Amino acid sequence: MRIIFIGPPGAGKGTQAEKIIAKYKPAHLSTGDMLRAARDAKTPIGLEADKYMSGGQLVPDDVIIGIISERLQAPDCQVGYLLDGFPRTIAQAEALDKMLAEKGTPLDVVLELRVPDEELFKRLAGRGRADDKPEVIRERLVAYNKQTSPLLDYYNKQGLLKTIDGLGSVDEIFVRVEKILDQYN
Ligand code: AMP
Secondary structure, three states, rough: EEEEEEEEOOOOOOHHHHHHHHHHEEEEEEEHHHHHHHHHOHHHHHHHHHHHHHOOOOOHHHHHHHHHHHOOHHHHHHHOOEOOOOOHHHHHHHHHHHHHHHHOOOOOEEEEEOHHHHHHHHHHHHOOHHHOOHHHHHHHHHHHHHHHHHHHHHHOOOOOOOEEEEOOOHHHHHHHHHHHHHOOO
């Protein structure tokens, strides 16, 4: 299964991603996790990325596309993967389409976890990560609404988009996820 998982910061994407990985066993490709690991290891890419991450802005497309194109070559990705936090811009989505067309491995589905902005603010305020300060949260939501939400239309036009209501308990939401993913398993 090749899945893209899209949702604003605080939608519960990380929690649902873990449950998807546990049940369906795709490789988990979280660009946020990769960037945090690079930042903590103080690699040149990590230090460069941190300038954007700490302000809630998106890391430049060429950096992210480079990371993902390398990661997609790895053996564990050949059976399937969950792209979590990528693509975040139309340019990233177009670059991904090109890579997958060259490999002859199209996407199966794009899952959107939808949660209203007011609810996101409430949830993010309680989380306590370094990029969860109120002004940074605001920036991350702005980035999502401006740069990432156009992807919903992009994938809807390709007939790949499935939207899930992100309100409810973790288990209630996962039942919605399963209803969709079971069709591709
Ligand atoms: P996340 O954990 O997915 O919310 O990502 C944390 C931060 O990493 C984001 O706020 C961005 O600064 C950066 N980031 C993660 N994925 C991407 C991406 N696909 N494009 C640009 N920046 C990204």
